[in-house]
Amino acid sequence: MDEKSLIKKYQKEISELKQELQQLKRGMVENPNMAASSQEDLVTLKLQVCADAYILDHLISVTVLGGRLYNMPE
Numbered sequence: 628m629d630e631k632s633l634i635k636k637y638q639k640e641i642s643e644l645k646q647e648l649q650q651l652k653r654g655m656v657e658n659p660n661m662a663a664s665s666q667e668d669l670v671t672l673k674l675q676v677c678a679d680a681y682i683l684d685h686l687i688s689v690t691v692l693g694g695r696l697y698n699m700p701e
Contacts, residue, residue, distance in 0.1 A: 630690040637683040644676045 651669045 630686060630693065634683060634686050634690065637679055637686065641676060641679045641683060644672060644679060648672050648676060 648669070651672060
């Protein structure tokens with residue numbers, strides 16, 4: 628799988644996780660007595676979103692750097 632495909636894959640996954648995070652947040656507002664396990668799920672999801680965003684940033688950086696190296700005169 629090339630870098631651009633990986634970037635698109637991770638962008639989609641991050642968007643899905645962000646939507647899920649928003650749904651969980653709405654659930655916490657609507658039901659403040661939410662079980663502790665749901666709150667743990669929210670924390671886990673936040674960590675996953677952060678990790679995926681980091682990976683995406685890294686992939687974009689690698690892709691940009693690879694493009695610059697490819698286009699350098701010999």
